[in-house]
Amino acid sequence: MSILEIALASQIWARRHEKRAPAFLESDGLKILQRTVFAFLAFTLLIAGLNLAAGTPQTLADGAASAVTSR
Secondary structure (H helix, E strand, O other): OOHHHHHHHHHHHHHHHOOOOOOOOHHHHHHHHHHHHHHHHHHHHHHHHHHHHHOOOOOHHHHHHHHHHOO
16 A cells, blocks of 8 residues: 555544544533633632641732831
8 A cells, every 4th residue: 555545544544533522511611710700710729728727828029028127
């Protein structure tokens, strides 16, 4: 077989065996949003817990104030 015939046979085989993606449903969007919110909250709580465990809770205002006073 030539390279062209092998490529054509491979393409035909791939098309016959490909799985179609299911249609996007509106409930899928809600699930994605819920998982994103859950991951964000979990990450936020993890960072807050690590800061509390270290004994140095950090805030954006504290960092900005110390940078201005050090000049």
